[in-house]
Amino acid sequence: MDKRSRIALYAIGAIIVLMMIAEVSKPKALNWRDSYTATDKIPLGSYVLFNELKTISNKPISVSTKTVFESLKDFDTNKKTVSIFINNGISFDKQDTETLLKYVENGNSVFISTNYMYGNLSDTLNIRIGSDYNNFFKKPSLNGFISPGLKPNQRTFKDVIENSFFISIDTLNAVALGTTKVEKTETITKDTFPDTNINFIKVPFGNKNGAFYMHTNPFAFSNYHMLNGNDVYAATVLSFLPKHEIIWDNYYKSGRKVITSPLRFVLQSKALKWAFYITLVSLILFVIFKGKRTQRIIPVVEPLKNATLDFTKTIGDLYYQHGDFTNIINNKIQYFLEQIRSKYYLNTNELSENFISKLAIKSSNKKEDTKALIDYIVFLKSKNTHTETDLIQLNKLIETFTKNNI
Incomplete structure (x- = not known):
């Protein structure tokens, strides 16, 4: 190889190395995916809130990774708890709804913060959540409380927000606790939504002081807003909840990790999962030791001709x-x-x-x-x-x- 070819080869190699270094060292794109899981540190995760709950609560906090029916069907009726559900959208089927209603009827409480809710539970509680997509769906909004004494704790959410609110509630049972207000910049004909709308209510249920606390701004509990001065608002919302043991839902989450393997059924069962792992390890050990103990096939060597x-x-x-x-x-x-x-x-x-x-x-x-x-x-x-x-x-x-x- 002549000198010119060698220099060209070195130059190409240097360029490739620099490109690899640039690719590895460049900052990763920020993940704005909705998550709300306790372990996610992305902007819309709930890592900060979950860990703050562990530090300020004098009661134990348990994490549920199953459906409502699976986690609460055999719950101790003498034990009072608060279940917290936070996600961009939440829906319970008939079986989960019946379990949740029985759970609250026994004196427990449920806190739900979501932009969208549909299904059996919303029908039972006679509530509907909506948004004014024409005017202030993602515009800055002032989230406050009905009680005048809590006015210092209200906060304006300027970005990373979807302004949802209750468009229908059971006025005979529901108690309004908080509101959201958006300044309209344009006047639209036949606009039916006012500037201020209810976004936080309490719905008592049963005769044992059980209640549903419904909230329509889950973004307030995300890492982004908890670290940008709006943590006071989130703390005030949660202060309405009874001081019971907390059950943190980690199942009804947009960022929930789902096993997509064909072995999903096996891996979701603890007993089957360990049986599968033990069988797999046993097969590997069998192959290793069997391979060592079994002699290789000795090839037939034709005797030398006399x-x-x-x-x-x-x-x-x-x-x-x-x-x-x-x-x-x-x-x-x-x-x-x-x-x-x-x-x-x-x-x-x-x-x-x-x-x-x-x-x-x-x-x-x-x-x-x-x-x-x-x-x-x-x-x-x-x-x-x-x-x-x-x-x-x-x-x-x-x-x-x-x-x-x-």
């Missing part, structure tokens, strides 16, 4: 095809005698009667069979030419001798 044996067979076949029986018989006799010398340590120079007796004893053969073989070998060695019959007879005698020896 080239000498192949060569001998080839030579033998060649002799046999050419009818050279004499050469075959001589080689066979020499091979047989060599085996006797190496195996039984006998001298084969003289094939005498003494030799035959020793060979019969050492090889565990009958003396008659041994004598027949040796005598035949002597006979063949005395001949100059041999026939195929001679070779066959010699082979039979050697095989019989070999089968019986040790």
Whole structure:
């Protein structure tokens, strides 16, 4: 690589590194998503409020991550609590509504702050929440209280606000506690909404001092406003609640983390979740230890070919095809005698009667069979030419001798 190419390559690498550093170090975009969960520190989370409640409340605070029906169906009726629901929109089904009404009827209280509410509960309490989208939906609004003594605690929300209010309440039961006021900059024909509207009410329910506290400005409890001087307003709203143990809802939230895995049903059950994890870990351990204990498959290795044996067979076949029986018989006799010398340590120079007796004893053969073989070998060695019959007879005698020896 020449010098010019090397410089170009270094320049490209430096540019890539700088781009990576710029990408990593650049500030993250601010997340303005509605959340209202106790753990979210984004502007519209409720981390600040939840932790302030823990510091100022002398009662324990529990967090509910289940539906109203699941968390309150078996609640202790002798224990008085306050359940807090804060979210941009809230809706309860029939089963949850019946559980919530029974809960309040037993002397407990429920605080709900939301911009939108629909379903069975709003129908039962005979309330409706709306907004004037033509005039002051997101304009600065003054949120205050009905009581003159609380006027110092009212606050103006200049931004990050959706001005909702009650457009219909049960005037026989509901008690107005707070209002929201927006200055209209234009006069619109047939405008039916006044400048000041009710945004905080109390609806007593049952005969045991239970009540619903309904509020239409959940933004007041977000991190953004709690850290921008409007925390006094939020504290004043919550001061209307009874001083009971608090149940913080973390289920009916826009920012609630939902398990999207196909194993959602398993992971939502504590027993099934632990069973799944234990099974998974057991399978991993089984694979690890089983893999170590099981020997690898040993490949079949073909034995090395005996080239000498192949060569001998080839030579033998060649002799046999050419009818050279004499050469075959001589080689066979020499091979047989060599085996006797190496195996039984006998001298084969003289094939005498003494030799035959020793060979019969050492090889565990009958003396008659041994004598027949040796005598035949002597006979063949005395001949100059041999026939195929001679070779066959010699082979039979050697095989019989070999089968019986040790």
